[in-house]
Structures are given as C-alpha cells and as structure tokens.
Amino acid sequence: MKGFVYILQNKAMPGIVKIGYTAGSVEQRMEQLNTTGVPIPFELLACFAVSHAQQCEAKVHDVLRDVRVNDSREFFSLSLIEAIQKVSDVVTGFLCHKNLMNVPVEEVSVSSEAERELGRVELLTNEEQDILVELAIKYRYGTDSYSLDKSWFKDNELYITNLLYRLKEKSLVSERRNRGDEASMWSISSKGINYLFKIGVFQENEN
Structure with missing residues (x-):
C-alpha cells in the first residue's frame, strides 16, 4: 500500500522527533495529532512518498530501536539531521520512483527549516x-x-x-x-x- 513516511517535530519536545506513516495526506495526519495532549502543533520536517508504507515504517522503527523513547510510541531521540539521514537511508528502497536522481518533487519533501539545517551540514552516505x-x-x-x-x-x-x-x-x-x-x-x-x-x-x- 502506497503512502507517506513522515518526520515531525514539536518545539515543546526538543531533541525528539516523531516518525510514522500515513496512507492519507500528511496534513490530515498532522491535524489528527493536534489534540489537547500536545501543547503546540507538530511541524513537518520531511516526508517521503513510498510503496509499502507500513513495511517501510516498520523497517525505519527497527533501525532506530536504540533511540526509541517508548516502544509503544513513535518518538525517537534524534536531531533533525540524524533523523533525515537515517530515514533517507531506509526509504531509498521503498520510494515510488526508485531512481533518486530523478525523484519528482512531490515524492520527497523537506521543510524549509530542515533545508536550512541540511545546508549547514552536507549529509554523507x-x-x-x-x-x-x-x-x-x-x-x-x-x-x-x-x-x-x-x-x-x-x-x-x-x-x-x-x-x-x-x-x-x-x-x-x-x-x-x-x-x-x-x-x-x-x-x-x-x-x-x-x-x-x-x-x-x-x-x-x-x-
């Protein structure tokens, strides 16, 4: 099943990112997460259009198991740069368009804040x-x-x-x-x- 793997942050939880997937729109998912349980809304750092979204999310979570805050929650103790780098490494094999040099813009989306951070540090393989x-x-x-x-x-x-x-x-x-x-x-x-x-x-x- 196609969908999106996303990376979210909440300024009320510094040093923590939320990594999950949705079969619908990322915007809808963010609205669902904006409940009375969080002091301020989540912000989108990056999202990836992938095939087999649930399996992709599971693989990402497995790779990041050592920095998972709670086994029953999708929160991870990672910097913005670490999160994007590690998730990117996993989702490469799940992207709807496999040739990364020609990935359409809508398949990989990074927030302006993430772009600023990535501009300061060039990610390595x-x-x-x-x-x-x-x-x-x-x-x-x-x-x-x-x-x-x-x-x-x-x-x-x-x-x-x-x-x-x-x-x-x-x-x-x-x-x-x-x-x-x-x-x-x-x-x-x-x-x-x-x-x-x-x-x-x-x-x-x-x-």
Whole structure:
C-alpha cells in the first residue's frame, strides 16, 4: 500500500522527533495529532512518498530501536539531521520512483527549516560516514594519519578510494601521497571531526 513516511517535530519536545506513516495526506495526519495532549502543533520536517508504507515504517522503527523513547510510541531521540539521514537511508528502497536522481518533487519533501539545517551540514552516505568514523577513531587514539587496512577493501579498493576522494573534495579528510607504489596516508580534518559532532556520532562530553 502506497503512502507517506513522515518526520515531525514539536518545539515543546526538543531533541525528539516523531516518525510514522500515513496512507492519507500528511496534513490530515498532522491535524489528527493536534489534540489537547500536545501543547503546540507538530511541524513537518520531511516526508517521503513510498510503496509499502507500513513495511517501510516498520523497517525505519527497527533501525532506530536504540533511540526509541517508548516502544509503544513513535518518538525517537534524534536531531533533525540524524533523523533525515537515517530515514533517507531506509526509504531509498521503498520510494515510488526508485531512481533518486530523478525523484519528482512531490515524492520527497523537506521543510524549509530542515533545508536550512541540511545546508549547514552536507549529509554523507553510510559508507562515507563509516570511513570518516574509522579515521576519527584512529585520530582519537593518537594516529594522526594512516593507510586504510586492506581488509576494508574486500576486493573493492577502487570503490573505497573513490569514497575517500569524495570526502577529500568536501574537505573532511586530507591525503598525504607517498613515493612509489605505497598507498596514500589519510587523516580526518578538523571539519570532518566537527561534522561527526554536528550529526551526533560523537558527543561533546565524550572522553
């Protein structure tokens, strides 16, 4: 069944988002949620037109189970950026139009507030973020730069190298070329570290 997976926020509940689905219009669903139980109305952050909406919602909830506030409610402890990134990763396979480069505007909708936030932080793919986290961990334990372990490549060295160069283009990592056939050394930049803090991967109070 087609429908919409939506991400809502309520300014009375900072740091919490509501993620659900509806087979009708998102506006109607928001009106239904605007009851005496909430002090101010919900605001739409993003919505996605998907096939198999209920299954898509269930998969999103499963991915986010560790940050679910209450197992019987659809509220999650996530920043706006984290929510959009994580939900986007899941709904890709459920979008009514599978080619994301040509998704009609009405199939993916992001609020102006979300657009402003996303404009401040360019979202990465899961693979790009994994590499950035690995580099950050190495940096954290005193290794300023290193050559990626070959076990990472898994016979796909060209793909991983391409991801690294994409991160480099965004100034999130830096490359130190070695002479001869030795692999380049890669390190996370200060912008890369700030990115991970911004999206909530690392917390300011972590030692």
